Amino acid sequence: MAFDMDVDVLVVGSGAGALVAALRAAKAGAGVLIVEKGKLWGGTSATSGGGIWIPGSHLAEAAGHPDDLDEAFAYVRRLTAPNVADDQIHAFIDNAHRMLAWIEREADVQYAALPYPDYYPETKGSREGFRTHLMPGSIDARTLGRDAFDTMQRASPAASLWGRINWKLDETHIVLFRPNGWIKTVAKVMGSYWLDVPQRLRSPRDRRLTLGTALLGQLRKAIDATGTPLWLESPLVSLIEEQGRIVGAVIRHEGRDLRIGARQGVVLAAGGFERNPALREEHLPSSSQPEASGSQVNNQGDALVAAQQVGAAVRNLDSAWWAPVFRVPGEDRARLSTVERALPYSIIVNQAGRRYANEALSYHRFGEAMMARHKPGAATDPSWLIFDSRYRSRYPAGPVIPGMPDAMLPKDVRQILHKAATIAELAAKTKLSPAVLEATVTRFNTLVAKGRDEDFGRGDAAYDRLYGDPRVSPNPTLGTVEQAPFYAIPLHLGDIGTNGGLVTDGRGRVLREDGGAIPGLYAVGNLAASVMGYSYPGAGATLGPAMTFGWLAAADAVRINEAA
Incomplete structure (x- = not known):
């Protein structure tokens, strides 16, 4: 032929x-x-975070957390579908750590095992960390060559500031919760971006590659070689x-x-x-x-x-x-909601004005809850992320940036963000029942005062607390929704x-x-x-x-x- x-x-x-x-x-x-x-x-x-789930890696063992591959197999077997063969699961479990060692050696891809909990803590075989691996560093796009960088897929708007400035995971945590010295971290990141004068003159793109772009950049360099x-x-x-x-x-x-x-x-x-x-x-x-x-x-x-x-x-x-996603008019893709749902001073309600799930679940599990509990009169697509003024001033809500006055937010973002002086007024703006939404908020605030979400267990699992605010105790995911003004932004079912x-x-x-x-x-x-x-x-x-x-x-x- x-x-x-x-x-x-x-x-x-x-x-x-x-x-x-x-x-x-x-x-x-x-x-x-x-x-x-x-x-x-x-x-x-x-466009991803670049994380990889690898049981039994040499990096986890070096960090003092050796894994058991039989446990990892059993964990996946219990979760996956019956039509997935044991042999295929074994092929992944038995070879994933070998692949990781190989790309480390052959492509200089440097990962680290993180104390990042598995998503199903109630399932036997799960671990509270060190199966998820992330590249902790960044790479300079100039090592790729201009053509490869210019034609590289852009990072997701959800994983960068203003769709321009790339962040590493530890920097995101520092900026989000502002521990001592956080201003220095922000200044360093912003300085790195703005002082790259040659790049600023030709493009708003950041030449510091992180997360998924760092992984792909490193693999591309190895391929080009x-x-x-x-x-x-x-x-x-x-x-x-x-x-x-x-x-x-x-x-x-x-x-x-x-x-x-x-x-x-x-x-x-x-x-x-x-x-x-x-x-x-x-x-x-x-x-x-x-x-x-x-x-x-x-x-x-x-x-x-x-x-x-x-x-x-x-x-x-x-x-x-x-996944639950934010949809901003004019953008060609939705924005994944990861951290927002676990932060205090917020709840998520359906179109009946009621909570229906643990907001701090992993995005896939929360998306499944949106599908499972969607019904006439209590639709979940879209749901509403409801938060108060403390949340608004401290944390991001998808495209809503903390510290930026409402009037300075982009027009398309202001179009989907609702603001009100009272919960009842917010309910009217979002076409929810004022009485039901007020009752939901009152019930939630009562649970916050007890320190435990008795309705849905928000904050009980290690994964829930991963994105909670460590400054808030006893449960870093729980904070009352009570300080005006109040806000609402729609969350859609996406992927x-x-x-x-x-x-x-x-x-x-x-x-x-x-x-x-x-x-x-x-x-x-x-x-x-x-x-x-x-x-x-x-x-x-x-x-x-x-x-x-x-x-x-x-x-x-x-x-x-x-x-x-």
Whole structure:
């Protein structure tokens, strides 16, 4: 069969899973081509916090918190869906720590194990920390080269100040809770940004890369060092099949449909389908608008459809990484709500004016609660984040920045923020029952006085307290809602990507409906049905498996010995 170009491995997509797969194949001597549909590379991974959930890492052990892989397996097995095979779970649990050590060695990606609790503390096998890993440092974009930096996917507006200035996790905590010396930290970050005069003259983008952009930047440097090309604006058109094997793909590049041969395999790592209106309407009716997603705009399921056309099986297409989100008019993606819901002096109510869940739950679990408790007369999409003047002056509420006068907030933000002198007046502005909302606030304030949320257990779990204000006691997530003026901003049901998709095995091979593998075809990341099923065990349970199965898929494609 004639091709316009031949490579050993073709990687479709440019997020973390894609780049790890490409890097492992290239390091083994394979000729690799990476193709990206959009004008920017990095995928949804670049817009993320960059955290990875890795049980049993050498970093956790070095920090004095060795893990038990059998416990980790049991934890995931209890949470994931019945249609996820034990072998696939074992493939992740047994290899994730090996992948982490490999990227540390081969790409100089420096992670740290954090005391970040798992999301299901009530489930046996969970831990109160050191499975979630984050890059604590930053990297200078100048080490990437101008072209790679200019074409890199931007950080999420939810993970940067004014959509411009990047923060590390420890800096965010310092700015949020303002311990002694916090002004020095702010001055250092702001100074680093504004004193970068050459960059300020050409762009508002911050050349200090943190979180997801730091991870992707470091992987891209390693990829570039191998000489592996990365084509932008080069979407997948179709897969090429020969005698039951995938031997390449048609890629639209520079206005031409090119037949790219892939001697050893095609790795699909092109993200989920959350920005596709038709697929979302069909499979995610609870949240059918693409704008409710916090992911980047090119995740429209092209690779999912292409794989189905060659007989690939699918699983759990009704699943997503659910989340409550802020939706600002004019923005092309929603903003994930992470810390806001655990902060004191606030509650979340449905359209009946009543609380319905522990506000401090992880975003996926709170999103699930929004779906489960949505009903006529008590709709939860949107819900309302209600807070008082103390919250307003101290903490962010999505796009609402503390310390900035209401009148100085951007017009689009003022459009969705409601303010009132009394709870009853706020209820009228949000079309809630004044009597019900006042009763809800009174009940909550009574519980705060007791120091425990007897209704929903907010602040009982270690994860809840992670984002609480340590200056508030005895429960850092609880504070009365009683000091005027009062505010409300809508919280919508959204997501950070779909997690149902192509059925794969423990080597990342795409499977047919009969369970047999499609030779030459692999899928990783949100394009593949998640090993976690419908659950989200801990921070980084998206990127951790994506990178691990990318690492395993490349090894299988180029036949790397298991010990390598």
